[in-house]
Each structure stands twice: as C-alpha cells, then as structure tokens.
Amino acid sequence: MVLRKIYGHPKSLRNVSTHYCAGCGHGIAHRLIAEVVDELDIRERTVAIAPVGCAVLAYDYWDFDCSEAAHGRALAVATGIKQVRPQNIVFTYQGDGDLAAIGTNETIHTANRGENLTVVFINNAVYGMTGGQMAPTTLLGQRTATTPKGREARLQGYPLKISELLAQLPAVKYIERVSLHSPQEVVKAKRAIKEAFKNQINNEGFSLVEILSPCPTYWQMSPSKALDWIREAMIKEFPLGRIK
Amino acid sequence: MSKKILMSGNVAMGEGAIQAGCFFYAGYPITPQNELIAYMAKQMPEAGRIFIQAESELAAINMVFGAAAAGARAMTSSSSPGMSLKQEGISYIAGAELPAVIINVMRGGPGLGNISPAQSDYFQATRSGGHGDYHSIVLAPSSAQEAYDLMYVAFDLADRYRNPVIILSDGMLGQMMEPVQLSDKNNLKTENRKQKTKKWALTGCEDRAPNIIRSLYLKEGALERLNLVLQKKYNLIKNKEQRFEGMFLDDAKIILVAYGTMARIAKSVVVKLRSKGKKAGLIRPITLWPFPDEAFKSRHSAVKSYLVTEMSYGQMLEDVRLTVNGSRKVEFLGRAGGSIPTEEEIIKKVKSLMFKV
Ligand SMILES: Cc1ncc(C[n+]2csc(CCOP(=O)(O)OP(=O)(O)O)c2C)c(N)n1
Numbered sequence: 001m002v003l004r005k006i007y008g009h010p011k012s013l014r015n016v017s018t019h020y021c022a023g024c025g026h027g028i029a030h031r032l033i034a035e036v037v038d039e040l041d042i043r044e045r046t047v048a049i050a051p052v053g054c055a056v057l058a059y060d061y062w063d064f065d066c067s068e069a070a071h072g073r074a075l076a077v078a079t080g081i082k083q084v085r086p087q088n089i090v091f092t093y094q095g096d097g098d099l100a101a102i103g104t105n106e107t108i109h110t111a112n113r114g115e116n117l118t119v120v121f122i123n124n125a126v127y128g129m130t131g132g133q134m135a136p137t138t139l140l141g142q143r144t145a146t147t148p149k150g151r152e153a154r155l156q157g158y159p160l161k162i163s164e165l166l167a168q169l170p171a172v173k174y175i176e177r178v179s180l181h182s183p184q185e186v187v188k189a190k191r192a193i194k195e196a197f198k199n200q201i202n203n204e205g206f207s208l209v210e211i212l213s214p215c216p217t218y219w220q221m222s223p224s225k226a227l228d229w230i231r232e233a234m235i236k237e238f239p240l241g242r243i244k
Numbered sequence: 245m246s247k248k249i250l251m252s253g254n255v256a257m258g259e260g261a262i263q264a265g266c267f268f269y270a271g272y273p274i275t276p277q278n279e280l281i282a283y284m285a286k287q288m289p290e291a292g293r294i295f296i297q298a299e300s301e302l303a304a305i306n307m308v309f310g311a312a313a314a315g316a317r318a319m320t321s322s323s324s325p326g327m328s329l330k331q332e333g334i335s336y337i338a339g340a341e342l343p344a345v346i347i348n349v350m351r352g353g354p355g356l357g358n359i360s361p362a363q364s365d366y367f368q369a370t371r372s373g374g375h376g377d378y379h380s381i382v383l384a385p386s387s388a389q390e391a392y393d394l395m396y397v398a399f400d401l402a403d404r405y406r407n408p409v410i411i412l413s414d415g416m417l418g419q420m421m422e423p424v425q426l427s428d429k430n431n432l433k434t435e436n437r438k439q440k441t442k443k444w445a446l447t448g449c450e451d452r453a454p455n456i457i458r459s460l461y462l463k464e465g466a467l468e469r470l471n472l473v474l475q476k477k478y479n480l481i482k483n484k485e486q487r488f489e490g491m492f493l494d495d496a497k498i499i500l501v502a503y504g505t506m507a508r509i510a511k512s513v514v515v516k517l518r519s520k521g522k523k524a525g526l527i528r529p530i531t532l533w534p535f536p537d538e539a540f541k542s543r544h545s546a547v548k549s550y551l552v553t554e555m556s557y558g559q560m561l562e563d564v565r566l567t568v569n570g571s572r573k574v575e576f577l578g579r580a581g582g583s584i585p586t587e588e589e590i591i592k593k594v595k596s597l598m599f600k601v
Contacts, residue, residue, distance in 0.1 A: 080310020
C-alpha cells in the first residue's frame with residue numbers, strides 16, 4: 001500500500017496558537033495563504049504586510065518576512081517594497097475598516113496604478129479590533145457598537161462594495177469574492193487566493209480577493225450561527241464569485 | 245571633473261539626494277517645493293531609480309516606509325501642510341527604526357497659510373511632531389550648496405542610526421537660484437552594496453529566519469524596552485552629531501542665533517556691525533535636533549546676551565533659553581506669516597540691546 005500525505009501543517013505557518021476568538025475567520029484565512037505560499041514555493045521571497053486590525057499580529061503566525069503598516073496604509077507600504085524589490089512576492093492582508101474606510105484612497109490608487117500586488121481583503125462587516133463598531137461593509141439593519149439601532153441608509157449610507165468599485169479600474173487584473181461559511185467555500189477561497197498570487201508571479205498586475213469572514217464575537221452569535229448569517233444575509237449584499 | 249552650476253535649492257536637494265544614492269522617491273505636489281518633485285520625476289527614472297507621484301502625503305510617507313523596510317535609501321519631500329499629514333508615518337518610521345529622509349520646504353501657517361517662506365515648523369520638526377517619544381534628526385541648510393551637501397549627510401545619518409532625518413528648508417532657500425559645486429562622489433554603487441548589509445531589511449527569508457518590521461509591542465514591558473533603546477540612541481546622537489557654524493564668537497558681546505534663510509540675514513547684520521566696530525557674533529545651528537548646545541559653552545566669556553532671530557514667533561528661542569539656562573539674557577526678534585525680519589530691524593534691535601549691556 002502506498003501512503004500519501006494529504007494534510008499537514010504548512011511550513012509558512014508557525015506552530016503557535018493564535019489570539020483570535022472562537023469561530024473567527026482570520027485563522028482560516030491565514031492558513032489558506034500559508035498553504036498557497038507553500039504550494040507555489042515562494043516562501044523565501046514573500047513579504048507580507050499586516051494591517052492594523054484584529055490581524056495586526058499576523059507576523060507572529062506567518063513564517064516569512066512581514067511588515068506592519070499604519071492603519072489603512074498597507075498598500076502604500078506594499079508599493080514601496082514591491083517597487084524596490086520587484087523580485088519579491090508582496091501581499092497585503094487588510095480588514096474592511098483598514099482597506100475600505102481609512103485606507104480607501106491608497107486602495108483605489110494602488111489598484112489604479114496597477115501595482116503588481118496581491119491583496120487579501122477580510123470583510124467581516126465590523127471593526128473587530130476596536131470593539132465591534134460599524135464598518136463601511138456593515139449591512140443595513142445590522143447592530144454594532146456605533147449603530148445601536150441598526151445601520152440605517154438615511155443616516156449611515158449603504159454597505160460599500162469596494163470590490164465592485166475597484167473592478168471598474170482598467171489596471172486591475174483580477175477580483176473575486178469568496179466566503180468561509182462552509183468547507184466547499186473554503187476550498188474555493190483557497191483557489192482564488194492562489195490565482196491572485198499566480199497573477200503576481202506572472203507580472204499581471206493588481207489582484208484582490210475579498211473574503212466574507214465570520215466575527216461571532218461582534219455579531220453576537222454562536223460560531224455556527226455566524227456561518228448561517230453569512231449564508232443567509234451577507235451573501236445577498238455581497239454576492240460571491242468572480243467580479244473581474 | 246566636478247561642475248559648478250546654477251540651481252535652485254529645491255533642485256540642489258533633488259540632485260544631492262540622487263548623488264547620495266536615493267533609490268526611491270515618492271511625493272505629492274505642494275508649493276514651494278514643486279521644483280523638487282518635478283526634478284525627481286525627470287531624473288530618478290533616468291538614473292534607473294524609482295519615482296512615484298503619490299495620491300497624498302500619507303501615501304508618500306508610507307511608501308517611503310515600505311521602500312526603507314525593503315532596504316533602499318528612500319526620500320519624500322513636502323511643505324508645511326503636507327508635513328502635518330506625514331507625522332503619523334514619521335512616528336512609525338521612528339518606532340520601527342527605519343532610515344528615511346524627509347524634506348520640508350517650509351511655508352507660512354497655520355492652516356493653508358500662504359506660500360511664502362517661514363520657519364514656523366521648528367517645533368513640529370524638533371519635538372516629536374507625531375505621537376510618541378521620538379526624535380528625527382533635523383538638518384537646516386542655509387544655501388543651495390549646503391542643501392546639496394547635506395543630502396549626503398542626511399542619508400548617511402539615517403542609515404547609521406536607522407532613524408528619520410528631516411531637512412528643514414524654507415520657500416526662500418527652495419526657490420532661490422545659486423551656484424552649486426557638484427561633488428564627484430556618487431554613492432549609489434556603494435549604497436547598493438550596503439543594502440546587502442542591512443540585515444534587518446525585508447528581502448525574503450532565503451537562508452535566514454524571517455525578518456519583521458514593526459513598532460507594535462504589546463507584551464508587558466516590551467514597549468518600555470524599545471523606548472529605552474531609542475533614548476540611548478538619541479543620547480548618542482546628541483553627543484556625536486551636533487553641527488553649527490560660529491562667527492566672531494571669541495570676543496562677541498552679543499551673539500545672534502539664527503538658522504536657514506534667517507541666518508543669511510543675521511550673518512550680513514553681524515558683518516555690518518563688525519565693520520562699525522561693534523562686537524557682534526553669530527551662532528548658526530545646522531543640526532536643529534540635536535540642538536548644538538556645544539556652541540553655547542561658556543568659552544564665549546565676553547557675551548552678555550544672545551539675540552535669537554527667526555521667521556516665527558519664537559520656536560528655536562526655547563532651545564536657546566534651555567541651553568543658556570538663565571546664565572545670559574536671551575532676546576528675540578521674529579516675524580512670520582511670510583514676513584521676514586529685515587537687516588534694519590535687527591540692527592535697530594541690536595543697538596538697543598548694546599546700549600543696555
Ligand atoms: C489612525 C488610526 N485610527 C484608528 C485606529 C484604531 N483602529 C485600530 S483597528 C481599527 C479598525 C479595524 O477594523 P478592520 O479593519 O475592519 O479589521 P478587523 O479588526 O475587523 O479585522 C481601528 C479603527 C488606529 N490604530 N489608527
């Protein structure tokens with residue numbers, strides 16, 4: 001009988017436990033990236049930029065070169081690194097507050113310049129790190145620390161579809177929205193992340209993967225209810241699939 | 245053979261930076277530093293380097309953070325309102341101990357102010373400017389030639405101490421044309437070699453453990469330890485890197501203290517006073533941080549008072565007072581908002597003070 005190893009610990013992921021809450025999607029997304037980096041054999045030339053947000057300590061979990069960036073400025077930092085060292089594979093990992101509120105300017109302009117970068121965008125519809133406030137992606141009616149009666153279009157506007165906005169830009173190569181709410185979706189998410197890294201390896205330009213990711217703590221749900229909520233509510237507002 | 249050519253202070257800083265091995269530049273247009281960004285847009289690509297017109301000063305300083313983290317000599321430039329936007333980034337650069345050069349061609353403030361020369365950002369540059377207990381090294385040229393020469397110094401200091409270095413210039417120096425003797429020394433080749441010696445840089449973890457560039461320290465005591473490391477570095481810089489120019493200090497009864505554009509006017513005042521037999525002298529700080537307290541040591545025993553002149557309402561004045569520490573009188577003359585104290589005003593002030601002493 002031939003034994004084949006089909007599952008193991010990725011080399012690019014340190015063997016430590018994370019600080020994430022039970023049922024949080026960040027840990028899964030970190031692991032998917034680590035697996036992709038291993039499979040593409042790019043660990044030794046990868047440079048990650050961690051955001052300011054719940055994933056601020058991502059560099060304690062990935063086992064390759066990492067930088068921090070000020071809140072919202074990950075893509076400016078990534079631009080500086082990639083321009084200086086085009087031979088490296090550079091990616092940012094950013095939450096919805098980081099990428100689509102305080103850092104919107106950097107997001108749009110980095111994409112518009114067509115920088116050859118990979119972006120992993122975690123959409124959990126709240127600000128996790130600061131205590132569950134409204135994010136630009138918060139759904140209408142969703143209660144958060146700063147929308148205690150639920151988000152109201154009249155007052156706070158609509159959930160911001162940054163991926164659809166970015167898809168309008170001619171220099172953008174690839175955008176796909178995926179989700180972590182079931183094993184099948186996790187497999188698709190990994191495939192999208194891999195595509196986004198491959199594009200950079202092939203010098204094809206700006207690629208972004210938006211990942212709908214559960215935050216049971218600030219959605220005030222059990223981990224399994226949080227997955228249901230993605231399936232039943234979030235996907236209606238943020239449809240899955242390839243956007244560009 | 246090196247050439248002498250006529251150039252504005254802004255262009256001199258751009259050319260100096262390129263010769264000093266600046267590999268990455270990002271900036272956002274603002275008067276009165278626009279000649280600099282335009283010069284870099286043309287010359288950096290021609291020299292095989294990177295130029296980016298950023299979408300804002302926030303983006304520019306954070307691009308510099310990234311380029312510096314990747315081991316390159318990196319620079320941005322702006323003027324006062326843009327410098328305010330860069331402060332968060334400079335604080336991160338200081339906290340992450342990255343080398344970077346930032347030019348401020350100062351203009352009148354507060355707010356949008358105007359586009360005339362001023363020296364009102366002295367506090368911002370020499371105190372932390374952004375949040376946290378940090379210091380940028382601050383260099384103040386007073387001619388196009390010195391602006392050019394100091395670019396080499398700035399990049400070397402930034403690398404040596406892994407620290408932000410600010411060149412504090414102003415709209416007058418930036419836009420005035422003066423002859424500049426170019427140096428034969430082109431640093432890029434040596435710098436590229438040195439880049440490999442930046443063992444901390446993000447280059448990919450081939451043959452080594454992963455590098456992390458960070459300023460976040462959450463564990464109990466860890467941030468205090470970082471701060472103590474920084475404080476030790478700042479003390480070393482204070483001891484080793486003070487620069488100033490002194491004129492007629494040995495027998496001066498009154499010493500003018502001025503930097504940058506203001507120092508040129510003060511210098512001509514001192515020369516005029518000397519020609520009339522008046523014992524005036526000049527201290528021109530070149531490093532504003534570290535402030536050159538060595539210039540004020542008691543060896544000038546004849547001095548009765550110092551007269552600080554600034555294109556502000558008294559910012560460097562505080563450093564002079566702290567340094568002199570009550571042992572002599574410290575007087576002040578300053579105008580801002582785009583106005584500059586004239587030679588006549590200064591001479592009048594000196595005369596009134598000399599009668600008193
Ligand atoms: C300039 C600045 N403003 C505000 C903050 C505080 N802050 C830290 S993280 C964050 C929001 C994080 O939310 P998100 O980007 O959605 O990531 P998540 O924590 O949900 O993963 C905020 C507002 C900061 N660190 N810096």
